[in-house]
Amino acid sequence: MSGLFAGLACRECGALAPPGPVHVCERCFGALDVSYDYAAIGERLTRAAIEARPPSMWRYAELLPLDGPPLVGRAAGMTPLVRADRLAARLGVGELWIKNEGVCHPTLSFKDRLVAVAVTRARELGLGAVACASTGNLANATAAAAAAAGLPCLVLVPDDVEPAKMVATSVYGAHLVPVRGTYDQVNRLASEIADRHPWGFVNVNLRPYYGEGGKTVGHEIA
Ligand SMILES: [Zn+2]
Numbered sequence: 197m198s199g200l201f202a203g204l205a206c207r208e209c210g211a212l213a214p215p216g217p218v219h220v221c222e223r224c225f226g227a228l229d230v231s232y233d234y235a236a237i238g239e240r241l242t243r244a245a246i247e248a249r250p251p252s253m254w255r256y257a258e259l260l261p262l263d264g265p266p267l268v269g270r271a272a273g274m275t276p277l278v279r280a281d282r283l284a285a286r287l288g289v290g291e292l293w294i295k296n297e298g299v300c301h302p303t304l305s306f307k308d309r310l311v312a313v314a315v316t317r318a319r320e321l322g323l324g325a326v327a328c329a330s331t332g333n334l335a336n337a338t339a340a341a342a343a344a345a346g347l348p349c350l351v352l353v354p355d356d357v358e359p360a361k362m363v364a365t366s367v368y369g370a371h372l373v374p375v376r377g378t379y380d381q382v383n384r385l386a387s388e389i390a391d392r393h394p395w396g397f398v399n400v401n402l403r404p405y406y407g408e409g410g411k412t413v414g415h416e417i418a
Pocket of ligand 1: 206207208209210211221222223224225226
């Protein structure tokens with residue numbers, strides 16, 4: 197993997213940034229994306245090599261922004277495609293398949309893929325804690341990954357979230373902090389904390405890495 201993940205680049209102005217816990221371009225405030233050495237990946241990675249690997253999202257490791265192997269979420273990905281004939285007829289299409297992310301491991305949501313990359317990257321960057329702002333699935337996935345990585349976890353939630361939703365997150369030992377306000381306000385608070393403390397907010401300052409985990413759904417479908 198090392199050497200294939202080239203760093204971060206601004207989506208707007210193209211400026212390069214060191215691959216740390218940052219998501220905004222210092223020059224123009226554009227969003228930062230991960231960049232790869234696709235020529236080197238193309239020489240090394242073949243369809244046959246991918247097919248020979250264990251069935252998880254890590255079959256595409258060369259296309260993920262990590263320096264080393266995954267530390268958490270090793271079983272995430274490779275969810276089934278389910279044929280939905282009745283829905284196909286209803287929609288008037290010949291054939292329809294649904295990617296069932298409800299059986300993704302370990303917390304049964306699509307967020308497990310994103311968080312597996314973000315939390316592994318947090319460990320590679322030596323961050324002291326991971327965190328997120330969430331109203332459900334992301335909180336659960338982040339708390340589980342943090343527990344597996346041995347990192348403290350802070351989860352900010354709007355204070356009107358149903359308690360039942362938070363039970364699963366609490367099981368993993370995360371610090372749940374109810375915040376009086378809307379989800380947008382909670383997110384804003386997360387950004388301000390991320391500016392001030394060396395913590396990895398999976399969907400804020402780790403967003404470039406986090407987002408990359410999601411594209412493995414597309415690789416699997418392809
Ligand atoms: Zn820029």
